[in-house]
Amino acid sequence: MKNNFIELPIFTRDGIFLAHYSEKGLAGIDWPNGRAELPLGQAAQQRRPTESKDISAKIKNWHRTTETALKKILAGKKSKLPPLDWTGKTEFQKSVWRQMLKISAGKTKSYGEIASAIGKPKAVRAVGGACGANPVPVLVPCHRVLAANKKLGGFSGGLDWKRSLLAREGIKPKN
DNA sequence: AGGCTCATGACTC
């Protein structure tokens, strides 16, 4: 069976990332070291590729944006992002990710701050859950979210990644 | 300071 998900590699000095595109935009990114596939929007799988050529052209363009964005962010810089496809995700998660997109390079926020920002100051733990469910790590800067006392917290791609990414932005967490 | 417990909200099975 073929889905209309398209996987394209991105070569960086940190390894080969794998970008997943739906017809709506960037739907996910895989970590270089062959991590388990991330949950992606299922709705996208059920759609038919109606205009393959057009989609390919779009995706090619998005991929260019994604590639530069990824490399820039890996270098600790800010960058323009391609359209993101969050199909199949909950409103709560999207709100959380939207907040994360507002964190500029070199800055951090706590899970609690994110929770307050979306009007649910007590949903701190749920925010953590949403971070882990983020299908597009690095571009959606889930690594800039720390625990309340500037401690590391966790990271789905491995804490080494989080430490490294933060270090490139000049951030030094407490532990 | 470090460790333990518990409230809490969203998500998954």
Added chain:
DNA sequence: GAGTCATGAGCCT
């Protein structure tokens, strides 16, 4: 519904 958390605050040594 019960169990799982990438939290946070509070209370103990």
